[in-house]
Amino acid sequence: MPLVHFTAHLRSVVAKSPVVAEGADVRSALRGVFETHPQLEGYVLDERGVLRQHVCIFVDGEKLPNDRVLDAPLTRTSEVYVMQALSGG
């Protein structure tokens, strides 16, 4: 089962990380996590369902472009990291 790790910045809406997910791609894996953590969705995706501009996702060690990452395929052993893009100060 893929594991989804969430940045410590999101502890207020996803208390334990990583979360065991189900899904053949990042989108469906996240959707499953959102079902048990409904508040989390608005922190990761905007109201159009698009990955927020300053959130980035690594899949199996590779940072994928924001416009493609939700469709990236996962294997049973995939590790997904949902991180904040570094910006601001």
Next chain:
Amino acid sequence: MAVKALVSTRKGLFIYRRSGQRWEMGTTHFAGTPVTLSFYEPREKAIYAALRHGHFGPKLHRSDDGGGEWIEIATPDFPVEADAKPTLKQVWAFAAASDGTLWAGGIPAGVFKSQDKGESWQFVQSLWDVPDRGRWGGGGYDESGLHSIVCDPRDARHVLVAISSGGVWETRDAGKSWQVRTKGMYAVYAPPEQKFDPAIQDPHRMVHCPAEPEVMWIQHHNGVFRSADGAAEWQELNPPISNFGFAVAAHPSRTETAWFVPAHSDQRREPVDGRVVVNRTDDGGKSFMTLSHGLPGEQAYDLVYRHGLAVDESGERLAMGSTTGGLWFSGDGGESWTMATARLPPIYAVDFA
């Protein structure tokens, strides 16, 4: 008189408490997270805080016990089918109507209504669909921003909103339809033929006199304006020091009294000659007093943002916060000020509770 002050900053919400004439730091909330605005709604005694997580989008929280416990409430969302595919960047305006409706606005300049204390929001499609929206400017951010909402205490269906570089808009049917209300304003920053174009007027902040809501005040990009007829017409005033600035506060009952915080100019967003001052008029803008007792008198670069000045229901107590993190209170209508701290994070907004 108010006993709490809500100070919204780039790194959290600070609640100050009054003890006699002294204001002291009370509690800190949402530490490290930008709080773009907070709002005390006296009918329900609720505090609303608008957060703008740098990475995770805007979020709203409400406290029903004066800032003890907070719950995250719904974020106003633009509908997916809305023209131009907007996504909300921050909440920048709150107001409560006499029927309990909570209004919110933000960046981009959409407006939303809630009947359940922010548990759910309805997008006001009609304002987004006015034909002029395409000409609204950015007003300091990449997208247009709605920063002022004024609810008529006599009629919950009657609301005015102000949009940076997008004019002033009025509804008398609770948001079903809108009319622009900028007669008398002009824009020196626009090409000459567009000087009086209502849709590009740049109100920085709009307030009304709660006891006499026909009386309204605006700090505009290139001037200070007052209306005595509910925004049907605006008259330009001539304050001393500078007519540029962001903040304005209206006396709760005296129609002739309002406060402004002048800044140097569009090009230099800082006090004139390094002195922080407040301009007050007590005669409807015919004359002004420049008040500075207790405020920095030299080498100050404090800019007071549009929500950075507040007056309480007594009309005597004021709070003012700056981009440099200075926080001042007055208990005598601005005649004298006391600095509570000089070192908060940049202050976006102050409100009394």
